[in-house]
Amino acid sequence: MRTQRAAFLGIMAAALLICCRGKDAVPAVAPAEISETKYVALTFDDGPRACTTGRLLDGLRERGASATFFLIGQQIAGNEELVCRMKDEGHQVGNHTWDHVKLQGISPAVVSEEISRTDNAIRDILGDGTYWVRPPYGLLNKNQYCCFSTPLVHWSVDPEDWKLKNTQKVTAAVLKKVQPGDIILLHDAYQTSVDAALQIVDTLEAEGYEFVTVKELLALYGVTPQAGKFYTDTREKAG
Numbered sequence: 181m182r183t184q185r186a187a188f189l190g191i192m193a194a195a196l197l198i199c200c201r202g203k204d205a206v207p208a209v210a211p212a213e214i215s216e217t218k219y220v221a222l223t224f225d226d227g228p229r230a231c232t233t234g235r236l237l238d239g240l241r242e243r244g245a246s247a248t249f250f251l252i253g254q255q256i257a258g259n260e261e262l263v264c265r266m267k268d269e270g271h272q273v274g275n276h277t278w279d280h281v282k283l284q285g286i287s288p289a290v291v292s293e294e295i296s297r298t299d300n301a302i303r304d305i306l307g308d309g310t311y312w313v314r315p316p317y318g319l320l321n322k323n324q325y326c327c328f329s330t331p332l333v334h335w336s337v338d339p340e341d342w343k344l345k346n347t348q349k350v351t352a353a354v355l356k357k358v359q360p361g362d363i364i365l366l367h368d369a370y371q372t373s374v375d376a377a378l379q380i381v382d383t384l385e386a387e388g389y390e391f392v393t394v395k396e397l398l399a400l401y402g403v404t405p406q407a408g409k410f411y412t413d414t415r416e417k418a419g
């Protein structure tokens with residue numbers, strides 16, 4: 181309440197200032213600065229997919245929403261244009277291994293091969309950058325974290341879209357659980373998930389949410405990303 185009251189007083193002070201300065205004065209307090217935006221990150225695994233990812237990118241662009249895409253390396257060939265669009269349209273591109281192998285417990289050499297092969301495929305298209313990693317199934321042993329030279333991304337909202345394959349159920353599962361600062365897991369491999377994602381964006385944008393990349397989300401909540409550390413949401417529950 182105290183914050184709201186302070187904001188209200190701020191507006192009144194700004195209004196008085198404008199009155200005193202005359203009609204050409206610029207407001208000292210812009211509405212965007214006093215309304216609290218809620219930020220959330222949509223993430224999409226297992227793409228790019230020729231049948232679904234383009235439609236998703238179109239829908240996100242229409243809504244001014246950014247997302248993060250964790251790509252399977254072997255899906256990239258033939259879908260280079262979609263990968264370019266992801267970067268050009270403000271999304272974050274990440275690495276989801278070469279062939280979606282479970283990395284948990286496997287040798288450092290195999291982990292390195294899975295990650296570097298995909299990293300190289302992304303770099304061939306997008307150039308230098310830091311392409312964060314999401315291990316398939318979100319699974320890794322803690323003693324493997326140190327193998328990674330980028331931050332690792334988990335999630336805090338998982339509607340199990342791959343299992344439900346039902347737009348309304350996936351949408352409802354996300355909307356029931358989501359809070360500001362969450363990282364939502366979806367897969368752009370299914371038309372139902374694309375439809376759900378766009379419905380989720382429509383609903384949450386109307387509630388004052390803004391969709392940003394995982395990298396932006398962490399920055400907005402003051403979290404400094406570190407290599408070899410898992411991020412589940414902006415509350416830093418995971419180590």
Ligand SMILES: [Zn+2]
Pocket residue numbers: 225226276280316317
């Ligand atoms: Zn996956």
